[in-house]
Amino acid sequence: MHHVVPHHRPDGGTITPDTLHQALWSEEGLLETLPVAVYTCDAEGTITHYNRRAAEFWGRAPQIGDKDERFCGAFRLFLSDGTVLAHADTPMAHTLLTAQPQHNKEVWIERPDGTRMAALVNINPLLDENGRLIGAVNCFQDITLRKRTEDALQRREAELTDFFENGAIAMHWVGPDGIILRVNRAELAMLGYTEKEVVGRHISEFHADQDAIADILRKLADGEALHNYEAQLICKDSSIREVAISSSVFWEDDRFVHTRCFTLDITQQKRAEKLLRSNEQRLRQLLGAIPAAIYTTDAEGRIISYNQTATELWGCCPRLGEDSWCGSWRLYWPDGTPMPHDQCPMAVALKEERPIRSVEAVLEKPDGERVPFLAYPTPLKDDDGKLVGAINMMVDISKHKRAQEALHASEEFSRSILRASRDCIKVLDLDARLLSINECGRSYLEVEDVSAILNTSYFEFWSGEDRFAAERAVERAQEGRVGRFTAHYRTPSGKDSWWDEIVTPILSPSGKPERLLVISREITEAKRAEEQRELLIAELNHRVKNTLATVQSIAVHSLRNGGVSDSVAAVFEGRLLALSRAHDHLSSAGWKSADFGSILSDVLQPFGSGKADRVQLRGPSVHVPAGAAVALTMIFHELATNAAKYGALSADTGYLTVRWKMAIGANPTLRLSWRECGGPAVERPARMGFGRRLLERTIAQQLNGRAKLRFAPPGFRCILEVPIPADQRA
Amino acid sequence: LVEDEAMVAMLIEDMLAELGCASIWHAGSVEQALRLLRERWPTVGVLDVNLAGEAVFPIAEYMHEARIPFVFATGYGSSGIPEIWHSKAILRKPFTLEHLRAGLQASLDH
Numbered sequence: 001m002h003h004v005v006p007h008h009r010p011d012g013g014t015i016t017p018d019t020l021h022q023a024l025w026s027e028e029g030l031l032e033t034l035p036v037a038v039y040t041c042d043a044e045g046t047i048t049h050y051n052r053r054a055a056e057f058w059g060r061a062p063q064i065g066d067k068d069e070r071f072c073g074a075f076r077l078f079l080s081d082g083t084v085l086a087h088a089d090t091p092m093a094h095t096l097l098t099a100q101p102q103h104n105k106e107v108w109i110e111r112p113d114g115t116r117m118a119a120l121v122n123i124n125p126l127l128d129e130n131g132r133l134i135g136a137v138n139c140f141q142d143i144t145l146r147k148r149t150e151d152a153l154q155r156r157e158a159e160l161t162d163f164f165e166n167g168a169i170a171m172h173w174v175g176p177d178g179i180i181l182r183v184n185r186a187e188l189a190m191l192g193y194t195e196k197e198v199v200g201r202h203i204s205e206f207h208a209d210q211d212a213i214a215d216i217l218r219k220l221a222d223g224e225a226l227h228n229y230e231a232q233l234i235c236k237d238s239s240i241r242e243v244a245i246s247s248s249v250f251w252e253d254d255r256f257v258h259t260r261c262f263t264l265d266i267t268q269q270k271r272a273e274k275l276l277r278s279n280e281q282r283l284r285q286l287l288g289a290i291p292a293a294i295y296t297t298d299a300e301g302r303i304i305s306y307n308q309t310a311t312e313l314w315g316c317c318p319r320l321g322e323d324s325w326c327g328s329w330r331l332y333w334p335d336g337t338p339m340p341h342d343q344c345p346m347a348v349a350l351k352e353e354r355p356i357r358s359v360e361a362v363l364e365k366p367d368g369e370r371v372p373f374l375a376y377p378t379p380l381k382d383d384d385g386k387l388v389g390a391i392n393m394m395v396d397i398s399k400h401k402r403a404q405e406a407l408h409a410s411e412e413f414s415r416s417i418l419r420a421s422r423d424c425i426k427v428l429d430l431d432a433r434l435l436s437i438n439e440c441g442r443s444y445l446e447v448e449d450v451s452a453i454l455n456t457s458y459f460e461f462w463s464g465e466d467r468f469a470a471e472r473a474v475e476r477a478q479e480g481r482v483g484r485f486t487a488h489y490r491t492p493s494g495k496d497s498w499w500d501e502i503v504t505p506i507l508s509p510s511g512k513p514e515r516l517l518v519i520s521r522e523i524t525e526a527k528r529a530e531e532q533r534e535l536l537i538a539e540l541n542h543r544v545k546n547t548l549a550t551v552q553s554i555a556v557h558s559l560r561n562g563g564v565s566d567s568v569a570a571v572f573e574g575r576l577l578a579l580s581r582a583h584d585h586l587s588s589a590g591w592k593s594a595d596f597g598s599i600l601s602d603v604l605q606p607f608g609s610g611k612a613d614r615v616q617l618r619g620p621s622v623h624v625p626a627g628a629a630v631a632l633t634m635i636f637h638e639l640a641t642n643a644a645k646y647g648a649l650s651a652d653t654g655y656l657t658v659r660w661k662m663a664i665g666a667n668p669t670l671r672l673s674w675r676e677c678g679g680p681a682v683e684r685p686a687r688m689g690f691g692r693r694l695l696e697r698t699i700a701q702q703l704n705g706r707a708k709l710r711f712a713p714p715g716f717r718c719i720l721e722v723p724i725p726a727d728q729r730a
Numbered sequence: 731l732v733e734d735e736a737m738v739a740m741l742i743e744d745m746l747a748e749l750g751c752a753s754i755w756h757a758g759s760v761e762q763a764l765r766l767l768r769e770r771w772p773t774v775g776v777l778d779v780n781l782a783g784e785a786v787f788p789i790a791e792y793m794h795e796a797r798i799p800f801v802f803a804t805g806y807g808s809s810g811i812p813e814i815w816h817s818k819a820i821l822r823k824p825f826t827l828e829h830l831r832a833g834l835q836a837s838l839d840h
Contacts, residue, residue, distance in 0.1 A: 538806050538810055541805050541806055541810075542780050542804075542805040542806060542810075543805070544805065545804075545805025545806075545822070545823040545824065546735050546738060546805055546823060548823065548824045549735070549737075549738040549741065549805075549823045549824035549825075550735060550737040550738055551824075552741060552824040553737045553738055553740055553741030554737060556741060556744070557740070557741075557744075573826055576824060577824060577825075577826060580822070580823070580824050584822060
């Protein structure tokens, strides 16, 4: 600041006013040497003097004493805020009006060439000895540079404030003690607080993660800058904002002034990341859970991921990022020719950038096992349609293949059975209409073309009782059971045949009869053989009987002619007839076995006539083999004869009880007790008769049994035990 | 008596004589029997079923139509005789005098 010495009139001094004037204003005068612009005005404002610097600043040289140039020599004047300053309103005018100095006023001078200059103006009034205002002196200096700097600073501060207050980036300043000094609107909006609720509080109160804020403050105090430090801020509504904090400390002369924290809301980003992560995880889980083998490659075909099923299918683990196209050990086409990996479906999908569907191939595991599979490679493209990789799903079809082969084999097997079968095999619908018949059946029915008989009713084949039996069998099969019957069929050419028909239901998967299967086996031969056998047995019976009758005749004539008594002949005849009866029983059962009860009652019948209530037979139905039947018949004939002659049946008061049962076990045995009562007192016979000899020897030696005879006075008793092998009882 | 086996025929003839038959005519085949029946008119007949492989039933039919009672004598039992004849007395060979008496009695009473 340069002060102009007031222009005082010297009292009787040596320096005249002119000298002084000269000293001040001349070309080499003092005022010209000063780096300030100076000009004077009279009381009316007319410019009376100015130095060169003033003219330089004004950009012009006003006429001294020009009444039109008042107060200031500037072309145009403005205030700092840009409003026009009239010459009459200048600080100079003000001083001339008020006689008061004006200090450090700032005005902008516009030169005629349009350039502007900031001037700092200091004006002092000029007074005469009476204190009357006679003018004023204005010293002004160029402060444009300072002004510009100041303006820029101001502007920057304003911008900064604006940025701080109105910027999209949330921001707060925190003091060295952790107290929030400032917070901008963006941050308040983000967290939902008012300024009052935040400023003056400790920053940690707003952090959900105390460790994080402690770490942040520690780092800042250590002079470290934070960049996108992830933290969690608590909103007014208690929700949490994920934020990334970028912060640094504003130091001033090693003094921690405050931190400036930029808070970037990354909640959405976090959420998106989380979603992405969970999507990815879900995808991975999905891939892991899918029973199909799945792997992915990059655009070059290098394998970058695969699931568990894929390694199981391959039998090995490919090297991620190194192995290409497919993780399998070896590949083959379905026909067995080797398939190079770079020609596998995945390679084709990548090279041709198109999805490939269900291409069949065979892979070989390192252990040599070959597995057929279907490949479904799909190229993966980014949003711009650029190939980024591919995903391949491989479906193991070995089970399917095996099942197919097994099915094929089974079908072929069934067909071959049907072809080879000598049975007539028919399939009927549930209404017994013929759906199909095998070759054998076709030839039995003597038809050339099977279609001629398809759809005809199964019942048409049969007549009479056989038809009824067929209907019954079909009914059973319709109910889910098995129907079976034997029937006669006469072929179109008149050939008689006999059939064993088995009708079974073909069940649907739900277990309901769907169709009927009829397996017809020709039993004509068996039937004929059976008839033949029956004929033979009848003939045998006839022969045996005639032979016995012949023997009877010979005996009767021999005995009679020999003078033997009739009673002897009767005994003989009795035994012969008993033997004959035994044969009757055997023949009626086909010479295999006979019913024990009927043998016994038949034998006793001649002796019990008229004494039915005196003979009691009680026991279960037991079948005895042929040999035993004959032997037992003879034994009972002897016992009965004896009873009629000497025992219980010889007297009117006696009675006979025969009881038997089967002892089941390892050796099934027929146990029989013969018990006579009420007859004459029994004495043990002195001589062993034919009957007793026959009994004891037959039971013990022929039948491997045991016989116990008791000749007790109240009546004869006998207990027989005869083993009957299970397979010989019919 | 129609019976092809000589020994058996002798036995039955003796039995019939013992039962009091005045005249006994014997035939060994269907043909013989039919010829005999054209000449004689018996009171009662005893017919063996199987005559050396030839069935006796034509004789049975003839006698049935002529209303001459008869009994069958057979080694087969009733199974060898058609059902229509099951009402007739059937003697199972061999048989006793008593059996024959009862059979003849039954056929005469019928």
